[in-house]
Amino acid sequence: MKTLQNLTGGVWGDSFEDTLLDVVNPATEDVIARLPGGCRADVDRAVAAAVKAQPAWAALPVTERVAHISAWADTVAEYADELADLECREMGKPVGVGRTFIDGAVVGLKASAAQALSYGFEENISHPDGSATKLLRHPLGATAVITPWNFPVAMVLGALGPMLAAGNTVVVKPSERSPLSAVRLFELLDLPPGVVNLVLGDACAGAPLAEHADIQLVHFTGSVGAGRKVGAGTGKLLHRAVLELGGKDPVVVDAGVDPGATAKAVAFGAFINTGQICTSMERIYVHQDIAAEFVEALVEAAGTYTVGDGHDEGVMMGPLVDERQRDTVRRHVAEAVERGATVRAGGVEPDSKGFFYPATVLTGVDDSMLVMTEETFGPLAPVVVVSSFEEGLERAARSRFGLAATVYTRDPDHVAAATRIPAGVVWINQWQGGGPERLYEPAGDSGMGATGARAAYDAATRPASVHIAARTAS
Structure with missing residues (x-):
């Protein structure tokens, strides 16, 4: 049984803490590895290595930093199949799905690092x-x-580019539920020692890292509850935090769109990665004029999402990450059915090992049910029929979350109206669209701190002005 280690200052080593946590394959329920529970001493050692390495890393020309990052990205690309296999083993994502997201993350890492070459690290103004x-x-x-x-490789790569290219060093703490791919990712690392460090564990490592006096910025992605604790810890130190937290993303389907094609697109947004994406489509508002056709097509599409071990050919959905996550999905569905909702597809778990749950479509739901108010993070598509596009927009905005939203419409006026949805990202007629220039800040309980493109560099740097008097300037 492999026991994972921390990476500190370029050296792999054991934790100061003897407690070990199990890594469980959610498709088989077998323990496949163990990792340290983590402790403050592990964090102190890693942060000290990052602090020590930072001046030399920042002193490199930005072109050299970007070249280092780009070379590492190329290495990661060569091992994408292996990393996707590890993600499948540790959290259930089908290998093909994992490979797609890793490939995208590698491209994103190179693009975000390259943005440093045009970012205004130094600007001169004449008066x-x-x-x-x-x-x-x-x-x-x-x-x-x-x-x-849920995305142990892509989330790390997505955050690191601007932070490293700007001259910072980093301590990474992956989730204790999926550490295998993160460890392998840093085994492939080819940066100077201490520039990137890895600390494993649960909250026993995460809390002291977020609250460490020598950590100037925490980039956290996770639950609302944990994010509030991170924000409180950094706030006490007057340090920065970028928080991307939960979502309950709405979809508004307007009259006039193709109900069959749109339903297939919505099924993908609701069921891909077994619904375990912070921007999954979790609230669906469809215009009454096409509702019947749309729902039938959505039910048909749900039936194509075959459930099984993500290593098996043809499997569209792997298991949920663990029993705790499946319990959340069960509870949300049960509460909705008890209050009058109808299960149109799915809703019955397979009688087998593994934390599986089928693609499920619910109708007859209302905005007070858990499936419409709390993040489910599972393969669940609850549908509400609305009388107008305006009603759909209004109900889409009626949430404490504001991460992203998607609108399907052919009406130019409705496209313009969709920008009123209070969310960090609004997609029109294409879920997950956009390029490397995109920047956003979540609204409501979905987080705080702008990120993406130049905003990520703004967050990773501290501005200063140096005023030079006329005689000196001449």
């Missing part, structure tokens, strides 16, 4: 009196990335 101001953006120092279990 009419002959004086000048130099605007500088300095790296923050040692930073932290705490990632969730």
Whole structure:
């Protein structure tokens, strides 16, 4: 049984803590590895290594930092199949799905790092009196990335590019539920020792990392409850936090769209990765004029999402990550049915080992049910029929979450109206669209702190102005 180790200052080593946690394959329920529970001493050692390495890393020309990151990305691309296999073993994602997201993350890492080459780390402004101001953006120092279990490779790569390219060093704490691929990712690392460090464990490692006095920025992706604790910890230190938390993303389906094609697109957004995506489609509002056709097509599409071990050919949906996550899905469905909702597809678990749950479609739901108010994070598509597009928009906005939203419409006026949805990202007629220039900040309980493109560099640097008097400037 393999016991995973931490990476500190370029050296792999055991934790100071003897407690071990199990890594469980959710398709077989077998223990496949163990990792340390983590402790403050592990964090202190990793942060010290990051602090020590940071001045030399920041002193490199930005072109060299970007070249280092790009070379690592190329190495990761060569091992994408292996990393996708590890993700399947540790959290259930079908290998093909995992490979797609890892490939995208590698491209994203290279693109986000390359943005450093055009970012304004230094700008000069001349004034009419002959004086000048130099605007500088300095790296923050040692930073932290705490990632969730659902995309253990992609989430790490997505956060690291701007932080590293800006001259910061990083301590990464992956989820204790999916650490295998993160460990392998850093075995492939080819950066100077201490630039990136890895600490394993649960909250016993995460909490002291988020609250460490020498960590200047915490980039956290996870639950609302944990995010509030991270924000409180960084706030006490007057340090920065970028928090991407839960979502209950709405979909508004307008009259006039193709109900069959749209239903297939919505099924993908609701069921891919077994619904375990923070931007999964979790609330569906469909116009009454096409509701019957749309629901029938959605039910038909749900039936094509075959459930099984993600290593098996033809499997569209793997298991949920663990029994706790499946319990959440069960509870949400049971509460909805008890209050009058109808199960149109799925809803019955297979009689086999593994934390499986089928693609499920519910109708007859209302906005007070758990399936419409709380993040389910499972393969569940609850449908509400609305009398107008305006009603759909209004109900879509009626949530404490504001991560993303998707709208399907052919009406240009409705496209314009969709921008009123209070969310960090609004997709029109294409879920998950957008390029590397995209930037956003979640609304409501979905988080805080702008990220993406130049906003990620703004978050990873500290601006300073140097004013030079006229005589000096001349």
